[in-house]
Amino acid sequence: xxxxxxxxxxxxxxxxxxxxxxxxxxxxxxxxxxxxxxxxxxxxxxxxxxxxxxxxxxxxxxxxxxxxxxxxxxxxxxxxxxxxxxxxxxxxxxxxxxxxxxxxxxxxxxxxxxxxxxxxxxxxxxxxxxxxxxxxxxxxxxxxxxxxxxxxxxxxxxxxxxxxxxxxxxxxxxxxxxxxxxxxxxxxxxxxxxxxxxxxxxxxxxxxxxxxxxxxxxxxxxxxxxxxxxxxxxxxxxxxxxxxxxxxxxxxxxxxxxxxxxxxxxxxxxxxxxxxxxxxxxxxxxxxxxxxxxxxxxxxxxxxxxxxxxxxxxxxxxxxxxxxxxxxxxxxxxxxxxxxxxxxxxxxxxxxxxxxxxxxxxxxxxxxxxxxxxxxxxxxxxxxxxxxxxxxxxxxxxxxxxxxxxxxxxxxxxxxxxxxxxxxxxxxxxxxxxxxxxxxxxxxxxxxxxxxxxxxxxxxxxxxxxxxxxxxxxxxxxxxxxxxxx
Numbered sequence: 099x100x101x102x103x104x105x106x107x108x109x110x111x112x113x114x115x116x117x118x119x120x121x122x123x124x125x126x127x128x129x130x131x132x133x134x135x136x137x138x139x140x141x142x143x144x145x146x147x148x149x150x151x152x153x154x155x156x157x158x159x160x161x162x163x164x165x166x167x168x169x170x171x172x173x174x175x176x177x178x179x180x181x182x183x184x185x186x187x188x189x190x191x192x193x194x195x196x197x198x199x200x201x202x203x204x205x206x207x208x209x210x211x212x213x214x215x216x217x218x219x220x221x222x223x224x225x226x227x228x229x230x231x232x233x234x235x236x237x238x239x240x241x242x243x244x245x246x247x248x249x250x251x252x253x254x255x256x257x258x259x260x261x262x263x264x265x266x267x268x269x270x271x272x273x274x275x276x277x278x279x280x281x282x283x284x285x286x287x288x289x290x291x292x293x294x295x296x297x298x299x300x301x302x303x304x305x306x307x308x309x310x311x312x313x314x315x316x317x318x319x320x321x322x323x324x325x326x327x328x329x330x331x332x333x334x335x336x337x338x339x340x341x342x343x344x345x346x347x348x349x350x351x352x353x354x355x356x357x358x359x360x361x362x363x364x365x366x367x368x369x370x371x372x373x374x375x376x377x378x379x380x381x382x383x384x385x386x387x388x389x390x391x392x393x394x395x396x397x398x399x400x401x402x403x404x405x406x407x408x409x410x411x412x413x414x415x416x417x418x419x420x421x422x423x424x425x426x427x428x429x430x431x432x433x434x435x436x437x438x439x440x441x442x443x444x445x446x447x448x449x450x451x452x453x454x455x456x457x458x459x460x461x462x463x464x465x466x467x468x469x470x471x472x473x474x475x476x477x478x479x480x481x482x483x484x485x486x487x488x489x490x491x492x493x494x495x496x497x498x499x500x501x502x503x504x505x506x507x508x509x510x511x512x513x514x515x516x517x518x519x520x521x522x523x524x525x526x527x528x529x530x531x532x533x534x535x536x537x538x539x540x541x542x543x544x545x546x547x548x549x550x551x552x553x554x555x556x557x558x559x560x561x562x563x564x565x566x567x568x569x570x571x572x573x574x575x576x577x578x579x580x581x582x583x584x
Contacts, residue, residue, distance in 0.1 A: 104288075106135050106312070107295050109148035110305020116141055120314055122289055125191035125432040125469045126423050132185075134288045136313040142280070142321035145309035149251040149278040150327040152306030157248045157276040161216045164274055168213035170301035171270075172206045175294070179206075182293050186262060189287040191432040191469070192386060193423040204263035205294070211550075212270035215571050220246045226584050239584035246575040248276035249353055250329030253322045255343075256291060257334040258284035258434050259389045259491075265291050268332045269298075269308065271570035277330075278307050282322050284335075285314040286434050323347060330354065330574070337489075337514075337559045344562070355563040355573045357391070357555055359489040360517030363510035364394035365532060367503075368402045370522035371544070376410035378520070378546040379495065383415055383473035384429045388493035389438075391560075392518045394546065396479075396486050397497045398506045404499045408457065408477045411495060415458035415473040421465060432469040433492055439469040442492030449476045449485040454496065481509050489515065503532060511537045516557030520546065539564070 104119070105112045115135035122131045137145075175182065179202045187197040222244040231237035254268040261283060272279055283291035295310045311322065319339075323331050323346050330353035333343050337359040347354045366375050382393040399407040423431030433439050439462075446460055459474030471492050479486050479496040486496050500506040510519055519538040523529040526543070533541035539556045548554075551567035565573050 104132055104134055104292055106137055106141060106145075107292075107299070107308070107310035108141065108145045109151075109309065110299075113141070115313070117313065117315070120285075122189050122287065123435070124188050125434050126188075128467045128469075131188045132289055134285070134292075134312060136315065137311045137318055139317050139321045142311045142318055143325050143327075145280045145311045146251060146253070146322070146325035146327035148306040148309050149280055152304060153248070153250060153278045156278050156304060156307045159276065161220075164276065165213040165216040167301055167303065168209045168216065168270055168274060171297055171303075172209035172213070174297040174300045175202065175209065176206050178293075178297065179203075182262070182290065185293060186287075186290045187423060189289050190258070190261065191423050191434065193384075193428050193431045194426060196386065197423075201260060201262040201290075204260075205266040207550075208263070208266040209270045211567075212274040212570070215271060215568065216274035218568060218571060220575075240581055241584050242579050242581045245578045245580070246275070246572065247578055249574055249576050250277060251280065251327050252277045252330045252332055252574060253280045253282065253325075253328050255282045255319060255322065255331065255333045255335065256284055258286040259386050261287045261290035262294065264334050265294055267565060267570065268334075269294070271565065272332070272574040273307070275571055275574045277574055280309050280311060280322055280325075280328065282319060283310075283312050285312065288312045320346070323352075324350070326350075328352060331356075332574075333357070340561070353576075355555075355565060356561045357517075357565070358559060358561040359515055360391035360393070360556065360560055361396060361487070361489050361513050361515040362392060362394040362518050362520065363513070363536070363538075364397045364520040365500075365506045365510060365522065366397060366399045366403060366407055367506075367521070367523035367525075367528065367532070368400040369524045369528075370400075370403065371524060372403060372406055372410060374544065375522040376407060376414060378522075380411060380414035381546060382495055383493040384418055387430055387433050387471065388442075389433060389491050391489070391491075392546075392548075394520050395490065395495055397495060398500050398509055399497055400506075401499050401501055404497070408475075408497050411475050411497065412457045415475050415495075418473050420463045420470055420472060430470075430473055430493060433471055434469070436469050438491065439471055442471045442490055442494065445485055445488070445490045445492070445494065446474055449479075449483065449494075449496070452483045452485070454479045454483060454485060459493070481512055487513065503528075507532060507535045511535075514559045517555075517560035518542065
């Protein structure tokens with residue numbers, strides 16, 4: 099594809115980036131996938147101004163009009179799916195088994211889901227209530243109805259680990275609710291989001307409703323948050339960056355939706371189906387090479403099954419093929435960049451230095467080019483170790499022994515994070531009881547599957563707010579109550 103396909107999109111026009119282009123690197127072989135645009139701070143402000151100018155007309159479109167457009171977007175993505183998947187794989191290093199089914203297809207599903215969501219009821223009638231007379235008003239019956247309406251201009255800042263599912267999970271519900279957007283993709287893999295913007299244009303999105311900016315400079319992200327035309331920021335990424343966004347947004351009273359870091363705890367009880375638990379936890383090694391905030395990276399195994407869990411995970415890690423993500427038998431591809439590989443390797447060294455027992459991985463795979471990390475397993479860990487406390491975002495799993503249910507719950511909750519945790523037990527009542535005590539936005543019982551209609555978000559430093567399903571519509575709306583006398 100030519101460079102002209104990778105420009106900025108502002109006010110319905112593809113424009114040249116003021117600060118030129120930068121190379122997008124294939125993490126599998128370090129080749130150049132394409133050149134991405136580097137916006138200026140002023141272009142970010144221009145994009146926000148264009149979104150503000152487009153808001154009155156777009157917010158007044160009918161739900162049916164918005165639904166039809168979102169369905170057309172899904173059709174376009176499905177039509178170009180193979181081409182889109184090739185670019186996504188090249189810029190992310192995702193394996194062939196992942197890129198189509200869990201990137202492109204998820205994007206199609208999300209645009210279709212929120213096409214239906216645009217038609218969901220946006221008002222809640224309330225029953226009349228009796229109010230006593232006060233110095234402010236006479237008593238009597240009052241009626242009310244609550245409406246959900248657009249927040250306004252929303253900046254969507256997306257993560258690098260899934261450049262189709264993550265942006266579509268922001269763009270689709272925000273558009274369904276009548277908001278206009280400034281979209282900033284992650285600098286590591288922005289080309290997929292540019293292609294998604296092309297799909298929106300091909301589907302007929304009006305000019306200014308969706309605006310695409312991007313670049314590697316910190317000031318680009320800052321401008322997309324502090325622009326006076328921006329009313330809300332939706333961000334997926336690290337807790338550190340989330341804090342910075344929150345500080346700016348809080349000072350300006352902007353709404354925020356933030357899905358931040360995770361350090362998933364997996365509690366394996368003494369009566370667990372061990373084969374199922376080991377297989378599910380083992381996906382951490384392979385799925386996006388551990389670059390997923392929902393991964394069960396710290397495993398709390400009951401002492402009676404600890405050795406079996408450790409042994410099973412060791413065998414699982416050893417059986418995984420690491421290498422070229424385009425090869426059909428590859429299970430573990432690269433991490434996104436050299437910097438991320440170095441970060442993961444630094445944590446592995448910390449694990450060794452702090453006394454954990456390394457049972458698998460720990461050395462860089464013998465591959466000439468690319469940013470690869472071997473699936474790594476640590477045993478004999480404690481809750482104080484860095485590899486247990488900090489989000490690594492790589493194929494690294496730590497196992498900790500526990501004796502009692504209360505101890506497992508206490509250790510799982512002893513974390514700065516609370517995005518998603520897991521419990522394995524053949525006793526459904528026990529699994530439910532333990533799950534209810536965990537401080538996490540989601541708790542999976544005997545599964546690592548996601549329920550796409552359930553609210554998704556975190557406790558503590560794992561984020562603010564919830565999305566997915568109808569909750570995604572709520573997240574991109576304000577509530578207004580209209581009250582009258584009966």
